[in-house]
Amino acid sequence: MNPSLRILMAGGGTGGHVYPALAIADALTQAAPHVHVAFAGTRDRLEATAVPKAGYAFHPITVSGFQRAWTLENLRFPLRLLEGLWDSWKLVRALEPAVVVGTGGYVAGPVLLAARLQGCPIVVQEQNAYPGVTNRLLGYLSTRVHVAFPEAEAYFPTADVRVTGNPTRQQLQQTTRAEGRAHIGMPEDATLLTVLGGSLGSAALNDALEASLGALLDRPNTYILWQTGTRYYEALHARIPSHPRLRMAPYLDRMDAAYAATDVALCRAGALTCSELLVTGTPAVLVPSPNVVADHQTKNAESMAAAGAARVLPEPRLSSELVAAVTALLDDASARAAMTRAAQQLARPEAAAVIARDICSIARAHSSSPTPHA
Structure with a gap:
């Protein structure tokens, strides 16, 4: 050229x-x-x-x-x-x-x-x-x-x-699960729920997770990586007690490590997030934001769900069904493996x-x- x-x-x-x-x-x-x-x-x-x-x-x-x-x-x-x-x-x-x-x-x-x-x-x-x-x-x-x-x-x-x-980004496909777990500081045999609300954060995801933390952390082998968003981190960090299996951060600089370590992601359904979930083969529960133009996040999420690469949890049901939705996947390795295969078939790395x-x-x-x- x-x-x-x-x-x-x-x-x-x-x-x-x-x-x-x-x-x-x-x-x-x-x-x-x-x-x-x-x-x-x-x-x-x-x-x-x-x-x-x-x-x-x-x-x-x-x-x-x-x-x-x-x-x-x-x-x-x-x-x-x-x-x-x-x-x-x-x-x-x-x-x-x-x-x-x-x-x-x-x-x-x-x-x-x-x-x-x-x-x-x-x-x-x-x-x-x-x-x-x-x-x-x-x-x-x-x-x-x-x-x-x-x-x-x-x-x-x-x-x-x-x-x-x-x-x-190519780096998303180059980090191993062991490297991701080492970066986060958690054992290989634990299950990890990663909650992603975007760089600014999602009030709906944060509120629902805060209400559900007790039930999730009562599970002895469950770790939580919680990206709160920069708008919400200080207030959440001040009122939520520390826990050895809880990792909170305003923003995740190493998304490659986070995806590699994750068993189940709970997140919005923005286009970039959906594409990153697909190329990393990460099983996900998607909560489309109802506050976006033409409800396009719901269309993104439904496209992934139709292929078997994700499950959709509408925001009105988030608080009442969060624990059941994520634990059903955390406890079902075969379902997660099927979602990973479906994601990899859709992915275009x-x-x-x-x-x-x-x-x-x-x-x-x-x-x-x-x-x-x-």
């Missing part, structure tokens, strides 16, 4: 958009070591710190989303949109990327639109079974759309769609590499085309 060829990634706001983009970027640099990958994102969200930390150039774009509930901030939306389009137009013009890749979030819209208006091919990567509005609209302009769940194909009727899975190769192919075709940029 031409050493001067540039790929621009656009996506952000949450880890579900940022980390797949970083996984694709890593795969691109491995597939074509001389390719230059840069990122466009917002100034005040996760991508502003995660992207430079990963070693990639970061270009901030002025953009904000339209709030579905009425707010005075919506009055500024048209101006912000124009600012974002202008920033994006200048960035695309300056970088002259061979391909622009969008992984979702508000910033992907203006950046990919500016690229397409300048004659640059765009590629969309959709993480959820129910695509977001931005990606659905961009699908009409895309050279290719990569989706993680087969259910998402129907939302891109005019696009060239490929079911490739969600890109995940090479998703990042497959998407990267496709982007490289599109980039080569575009760079060799005699048609100039608009």
Whole structure:
């Protein structure tokens, strides 16, 4: 590939958009070591710190989303949109990327639109079974759309769609169970329940687990790894007594170790979490958040449950059924093994590499085309 060829990634706001983009970027640099990958994102969200930390150039774009509930901030939306389009137009013009890749979030819209208006091919990567509005609209302009769940194909009727899975970090597949258990500090023969509420945390999961701790820790061979989220850790840590089989943390830096050690995960059903559960083969009880757009977490969870890779516990039943739901799996090794096999059949551990190769192919075709940029 031409050493001067540039790929621009656009996506952000949450880890579900940022980390797949970083996984694709890593795969691109491995597939074509001389390719230059840069990122466009917002100034005040996760991508502003995660992207430079990963070693990639970061270009901030002025953009904000339209709030579905009425707010005075919506009055500024048209101006912000124009600012974002202008920033994006200048960035695309300056970088002259061979391909622009969008992984979702508000910033992907203006950046990919500016690229397409300048004659640059765009590629969309959709993480959820129910695509977001931005990606659905961009699908009409895309050279290719990569989706993680087969259910998402129907939302891109005019696009060239490929079911490739969600890109995940390679490290998740490289840590052994023994290494994970050693990192957490627990014996090989114990059972581990890991509770994941996301980086900020889930009040519903935290409240239900706090009420159920006594019953769960009464089981002499059960350990609990509890990722509380940064918003809730201090208060929970202050009021919950320490226990030799309870590990609490605001955030888990070593997710590879956590997944490798886990027997059962209790967690939300965000796209990134679901994909990580699949590639690690981790049995899970999924509690979809009811507070997300179009209830897309329920669609993610139902897709995994239909394949036998997870069980779904709706949030209204969480408090009353948590103990029964997780102990049923902790006590049934054969059921867990079946879920692991189902997850591995659904998993696409090479998703990042497959998407990267496709982007490289599109980039080569575009760079060799005699048609100039608009």
